[in-house]
Amino acid sequence: MISRRNFIHIFLVLVLTCLGYFNSTPTAQALGGKLPEINQPAPDFSLPTNTGDGKISLSDLRGKWVVVYFYPKDFTSGCTIEARRFQQDLPKYLEKNAQIIGISADDVDSHAEFCDSEGLKFPLLADTQGEVSKAYGSWMSFISSRHSFIIDPEGILRETFVKVNPNIHSQEVFARLQELQQKV
Template identity: 70%
Template sequence: MSRRTCIGLLLAIAIALFNLNLAAPAHALGGSLPPLDEPAPEFTLPTNTGDGEISLSDYRGQWVVVYFYPKDFTSGCTLEARRFQQDLPQYFARNAQILGISADDVDSHAEFCDSEGLKFPLLADVDGRVSKAYGSWLNFFSMRHSFIVDPEGILRERFVGVIPAVHSQEVLARLDELQGTAS
């Protein structure tokens, strides 16, 4: 078994064990979740796109879905990314951008995007600083949390206990509610 496969397997086990304890208080799950209806924690991180860095403030005037995930190339993270990619035209139709964040470096993100055909940015939070600010850090990786930030930079929704197979549709439905366009 390769080192990457071993690490992925151990990470999957850790995530599964973590997901069994979703009722635990937020401070036990990587820190405090940022409050709703207040400015979202600002960040600037390097991206896989070769464009240097991306800041949350770069997207003022758009809705932003910031999703944290544990590791490139793992089964749940791949499924979640594929669903966001599949639904990307629906996000664009809602004036929304997807930003994925994990502790993987930009080279890993670039490989992952190439492998999966992802057309949205993945940001490298290698020291967990941004994940911590969003209450999404667990020792050495980002937990599977997502946040919706409105065009003014205000945090409007947060998702914990994410199920990768249905999460993108869940986010789209909540985005419709927030925009007052529920279908």
């Protein structure tokens, strides 16, 4: 049983995370652990998806650019705004051979409801134990931090975002994706 004090603490951390208060680099690294290194292989993962069609693995997406974004919780204001922006920009990402994947500690049923509610056409993966979030330095005791990563078609991590504003984040990621693709 969670005490009232612990419940209030958990609630405040969740609210502040969704509003973006824990997004500066020092805080994100201290709370979420060590971020994977740029220009190194991205940590592989295999997680269940909201569609109920099994799991999606990073290794299965070789040949595509992959945008992996971690977020705290389905149906919260900041997370909903961020998901809506990625959905709005999805056609541009698809034109650039890029797959968007959202990851949080919510289960597949919550993800399915969230996708249905918001009309999301990209997969949300359930990292209920936080193992993938930990591998990406994006875990804060019971929720994922708001971090994003761009991974190239060979599975190499090319960009990390830890100071994320949900309102403009998709635009920032897309602009950086275009820059990275021009270098190839």
